[in-house]
Amino acid sequence: MDSRLDTGRLRREWRTMQAMLGIYCSGHGHICPPGQRLCTECAGFRGYAERRLEKCPYGPVKPTCAKCPIHCYKPQPREFAREVMRYAGPRMLLRHPWLSLTHFMDKARRVEHPMAARRSRSDRD
Ligand code: SF4
Incomplete structure (x- = not known):
């Protein structure tokens, strides 16, 4: 299936998120199900973050989520x-x-x- 996260800036952003989650999950000694690299909680967050990233209104020019003026995350995943x-x-x-x-x-x-x-943009056109 084609995904917005397969190319360019969004792909890099997605890789960064996954790398950070892997560091966090293993660094906290979370128990991963067999064959998985993340525990259930971290995998759940990864799914949420993936959906947010796919729907990001900025698309390929997105800022880092920490600096985003919209911040589309709900409070709990945002804190996580x-x-x-x-x-x-x-x-x-x-x-x-x-x-x-x-x-x-x-x-x-x-x-x-x-x-x-x-x-x-429309003012310039
Ligand atoms: S927080 Fe902002 S930059 Fe991050 S995915 Fe949501 S809308 Fe996009």
């Missing part, structure tokens, strides 16, 4: 995402330096609300 980022963020540098660097660069980008971006 924060916990994962706090734990895995510093560890990413050693384990996935390229993903870590590109995530850092994405964080530094200026972010506009999609409605404002659409308005300024």
Whole structure:
């Protein structure tokens, strides 16, 4: 099945999320079902994050979720995402330096609300 997450920036974002979740899950000694790389709770969050990313209104120009003015996550998964980022963020540098660097660069980008971006695009046209 084709997915928006198969290409470009969204693919990289998705890989970063999965890498961070893997670091968080194994670092906390969570028990994974046989043949799985994540425990049930972390896998549940991964499914939620995947759906959010697939529906992200920014598409391939999305900011990091932490800097997003919309923030489409519900409060509980949002808090879980924060916990994962706090734990895995510093560890990413050693384990996935390229993903870590590109995530850092994405964080530094200026972010506009999609409605404002659409308005300024139509003003220019
Ligand atoms: S939080 Fe913002 S950037 Fe992240 S998926 Fe939701 S809308 Fe997109």
